[in-house]
Amino acid sequence: MTAQTSTSDPAAQQVTLHTQGTLPAPCMAGRDFLSNLDMSSAELRTVLDTAASMKRGEWRNVKPLLGLSLAMVFEKASLRTRTTFDVGMYQLGGHAITLSNQEIGLGTRERVSDVARNLERWVDGVMGRVYLQQTLTELAEHAGIPVINGLSDMLHPVQLLADYQTIEEELGAAAGKRVVYIGDGNNLANSHIHMGMLTGSSVTVVTPLGFEPNGAVLQEALRQGADVTLTNDLSAIDGADVLYTDVWISMGQEAEADRRRKAFQGYQVTPTMLDRLAPHGIFLHCLPAHYGEETVPEATEHPKSRVFDQAENRLHAQKALLYHVMGGMKPRW
Structure with missing residues (x-):
């Protein structure tokens, strides 16, 4: 990755990427991320290095996800997951839409497979914060776009x-x-x-x-x-x-609290x-x-x-993941 430091104003120096063309190639392009084991050790290294670079400000004003959209499906309440994925998409030039379970009714109002087949026609990726890992597996099986695990009963990658x-x-x-x-x-x-x-x-x-x-x-x-x-x-x-x-x-475990x-x-x-x-x-x-x-x-x-x-670091790490999963995709419009 090529970087340069502006010296015109030493009091306000920033490290920025030359152009979008110098970005590292997305290492997980178009793939699902349902588990940390969905990436290799080398791919994890690339994502963490990208996250550190983003945190240092080296991606400021670079919009590699311009024109792309992420559907965020929430069965569970969220502060960090919702905010960081939403802000992350915005900072990378994309757009996020929040869908609560009241609106979707995964597996009740609509079959999970039908939700997947609808979303793949409109958006470029799905992030799900759900009760069951199986729900994410079904979304990934039936959607031709990347699915990211934002939390399930089994994993929180x-x-x-x-x-x-x-x-x-x-x-x-x-x-x-x-x-x-x-x-x-x-x-x-x-x-x-x-x-x-x-x-x-x-x-x-x-x-x-x-x-x-x-x-x-x-x-x-x-x-x-x-x-x-x-x-x-x-x-x-x-x-x-x-x-x-x-x-x-x-x-979901409140009955077991005592x-x-x-x-x-x-x-x-x-x-x-x-x-x-x-x-x-x-x-x-x-x-x-x-x-x-x-x-x-x-x-x-x-x-x-x-x-x-x-x-x-939820913001930086997830921005890096979003780039490496969705980077290089062409906008639908």
Whole structure:
């Protein structure tokens, strides 16, 4: 990628790309992104490098998605996913349209396959934040345009792109770093295991009995020789490079709230727990935080916390993903 620095006004220097013609070739053009494993380690490296470049301002005023549209399908409420995909499309020259489940009724008002066949006639990509991974699989099977997983019950791959961008900013290359995930073995835990497979980081999931990550995800990681550990021993936190947690009660699990709160006693991330990390260690949480449950405000505001940097990186990482999936597509009009 060719870059230049303006010297006409040293007080306001900016690094910008020469022209759109110097952009890197999209490495996942036209492909679905339902899982972090839908990209290779080399493609992940390209996306993270692009995200870092975008964050440095090197893509300012470059509009590689000009004339393209993204349909954003939401079965679940959203702050970060909706805002960052919407703003990201705008900054890259494209347009995003938000479709709530009240408007679509995936699988109830209309078949998922019919929704897919409609959307592919109007827009250039779909991002879905849904309850079931199967919904995304069906959308991808029936739509001839890229489908991006903005969250499902099984995985949260776009979040992990931002997470590893943050890890690299703070700690350098992820390979060999010890990432400890504590709490519910949910979609975040599954995606952390996938990222360990791609980056060579060491991933430890600390969770109570009965709340482990998906067995197939764990078995595949072990089969491929990934450094993944499953335990309920809280001493695994000691000396970690990264400590990560998520809510104990996800959307749709409210009926299990009392049982889950009881099971996760002792797993709350506090400042005292952060003191057990390596001196350079950092704390991450994908947000929203349920303070008083999986963590406390004193942890997200702790000097080791990079929670809000992590939230910012949702914008940069997803812009990079959007470019590498949708870049090079021709506008329909």
